[in-house]
Amino acid sequence: xxxxxxxxxxxxxxxxxxxxxxxxxxxxxxxxxxxxxxxxxxxxxxxxxxxxxxxxxxxxxxxxxxxxxxxxxxxxxxxxxxxxxxxxxxxxxxxxxxxxxxxxxxxxxxxxxxxxxxxxxxxxxxxxxxxxxxxxxxxxxxxxxxxxxxxxxxxxxxxxxxxxxxxxxxxxxxxxxxxxxxxxxxxxxxxxxxxxxxxxxxxxxxxxxxxxxxxxxxxxxxxxxxxxxxxxxxxxxxxxxxxxxxxxxxxxxxxxxxxxxxxxxxxxxxxxxxxxxxxxxxxxxxxxxxxxxxxxxxxxxxxxxxxxxxxxxxxxxxxxxxxxxxxxxxxxxxxxxxxxxxxxxxxxxxxxxxxxxxxxxxxxxxxxxxxxxxxxxxxxxxxxxxxxxxxxxxxxxxxxxxxxxxxxxxxxxxxxxxxxxxxxxxxxxxxxxxxxxxxxxxxxxxxxxxxxxxxxxxxxxxxxxxxxxxxxxxxxxxxxx
Ligand SMILES: Cc1cc2nc3c(=O)[nH]c(=O)nc-3n(C[C@H](O)[C@H](O)[C@H](O)COP(=O)(O)OP(=O)(O)OC[C@H]3O[C@@H](n4cnc5c(N)ncnc54)[C@H](O)[C@@H]3O)c2cc1C
Numbered sequence: 001x002x003x004x005x006x007x008x009x010x011x012x013x014x015x016x017x018x019x020x021x022x023x024x025x026x027x028x029x030x031x032x033x034x035x036x037x038x039x040x041x042x043x044x045x046x047x048x049x050x051x052x053x054x055x056x057x058x059x060x061x062x063x064x065x066x067x068x069x070x071x072x073x074x075x076x077x078x079x080x081x082x083x084x085x086x087x088x089x090x091x092x093x094x095x096x097x098x099x100x101x102x103x104x105x106x107x108x109x110x111x112x113x114x115x116x117x118x119x120x121x122x123x124x125x126x127x128x129x130x131x132x133x134x135x136x137x138x139x140x141x142x143x144x145x146x147x148x149x150x151x152x153x154x155x156x157x158x159x160x161x162x163x164x165x166x167x168x169x170x171x172x173x174x175x176x177x178x179x180x181x182x183x184x185x186x187x188x189x190x191x192x193x194x195x196x197x198x199x200x201x202x203x204x205x206x207x208x209x210x211x212x213x214x215x216x217x218x219x220x221x222x223x224x225x226x227x228x229x230x231x232x233x234x235x236x237x238x239x240x241x242x243x244x245x246x247x248x249x250x251x252x253x254x255x256x257x258x259x260x261x262x263x264x265x266x267x268x269x270x271x272x273x274x275x276x277x278x279x280x281x282x283x284x285x286x287x288x289x290x291x292x293x294x295x296x297x298x299x300x301x302x303x304x305x306x307x308x309x310x311x312x313x314x315x316x317x318x319x320x321x322x323x324x325x326x327x328x329x330x331x332x333x334x335x336x337x338x339x340x341x342x343x344x345x346x347x348x349x350x351x352x353x354x355x356x357x358x359x360x361x362x363x364x365x366x367x368x369x370x371x372x373x374x375x376x377x378x379x380x381x382x383x384x385x386x387x388x389x390x391x392x393x394x395x396x397x398x399x400x401x402x403x404x405x406x407x408x409x410x411x412x413x414x415x416x417x418x419x420x421x422x423x424x425x426x427x428x429x430x431x432x433x434x435x436x437x438x439x440x441x442x443x444x445x446x447x448x449x450x451x452x453x454x455x456x457x458x459x460x461x462x463x464x465x466x467x468x469x470x471x472x473x474x475x476x477x478x479x480x481x
Pocket of ligand 1: 207
């Protein structure tokens with residue numbers, strides 16, 4: 001697609017950018033090849049967004065939405081389209097401390113909101129590595145899931161009401177976010193490849209319209225938090241530990257993350273002498289679990305409660321107790337992506353990154369099957385797995401070497417990962433969304449009814465096909481339907 005070079009009539013010139021140095025950051029996605037654009041629009045009010053959408057429909061000029069630009073599926077990457085940046089819709093409108101509710105514009109960064117909420121003992125609990133820039137509206141639109149989704153659900157569940165505009169510029173009216181109930185182990189807990197068009201703009205990832213304002217469900221900051229790193233021999237053992245933790249701590253299991261030995265090795269290599277191992281000796285485990293529990297009871301001895309769980313329920317020997325300050329354990333978990341980036345540069349063989357999920361009851365078997373298949377067919381590929389075991393979510397990084405780059409087998413590797421995921425009733429995109437990156441996978445692997453409903457909703461809400469036109473592969477799907 002060639003770049004759209006015309007000026008827009010619906011916004012004053014000071015809300016438009018056309019100079020190449022101002023455009024470059026908007027064309028560069030978090031991951032993947034840079035895109036290109038010749039215009040960025042910066043509306044500061046919902047009415048201005050509506051005017052832009054109407055002009056786009058009238059002139060059939062395509063728009064790509066941009067907010068904090070931390071998305072990992074290239075939804076925000078323009079290929080000649082004008083970029084519609086929401087960054088100026090960044091006001092906190094009101095807070096009702098007693099009702100635990102905040103009304104905000106869509107592009108307030110998560111950390112900005114939480115810094116204000118913390119003063120009132122409240123939190124909007126989205127814990128991700130990207131929250132300094134990622135915006136609340138994008139999280140809700142994408143159904144993003146943080147490390148604590150096992151406790152609070154996805155951002156869609158943390159949204160009481162969203163207001164916005166359909167892609168034709170008309171107001172949507174209020175749309176209600178779903179309530180979170182910890183799903184049964186046999187149910188897929190998170191699946192951003194199955195958008196529900198009945199939810200309107202919530203979870204449909206910006207292909208039907210733009211969220212401009214939200215009322216968010218807030219939580220009290222827990223009075224206490226404790227965490228431990230638990231070494232386990234395999235993922236089925238990890239899932240047994242999750243079931244036991246749920247029995248003992250119930251809804252106070254705030255996080256249940258897993259780190260494979262290969263992911264831990266990358267962190268140790270990157271951090272070098274500054275790495276702090278929370279064990280007396282290296283337990284040489286296949287996986288490490290980061291269990292975080294919380295309590296709202298000031299009188300409870302949560303540390304003792306956790307210690308009893310580790311030693312008596314899980315029967316961990318004293319020298320395998322990974323007990324350390326929460327911050328130190330979090331530093332390990334949140335360093336994995338950076339460590340993988342370092343390794344990728346050093347190995348010079350590229351990386352394929354996936355974000356899959358399966359029902360919790362088969363998650364352990366799933367990872368074991370995937371590792372076995374990869375090892376037997378592609379022994380040269382380094383398999384790094386980590387993520388949200390509490391909801392059956394896995395971030396998978398496949399690293400190549402200079403001699404054996406992953407690009408040589410990219411198609412076959414993607415197919416292998418997605419086939420094994422599907423065999424375990426899983427999804428190829430748990431929480432990062434579909435974007436343009438996984439458009440072909442959506443057409444091929446999503447439930448036909450989900451595809452048909454999204455295509456029909458796209459036609460109804462975006463008659464000119466102007467908003468995020470390539471996301472979900474909708475440019476191709478709309479032509480086929
Ligand atoms: C280091 C790192 C860690 C991450 N960890 C996680 C994680 O743990 N879990 C997770 O789920 N994601 C994670 N992400 C991905 C990312 O942060 C989320 O997808 C987030 O929702 C993107 O927010 P953003 O404001 O940056 O959106 P952008 O990247 O600017 O936008 C992406 C797309 O979202 C849609 N969108 C944005 N705003 C709106 C709106 N107001 N209305 C409608 N559609 C909109 C559009 O389609 C847009 O193209 C991570 C990213 C990074 C870089």
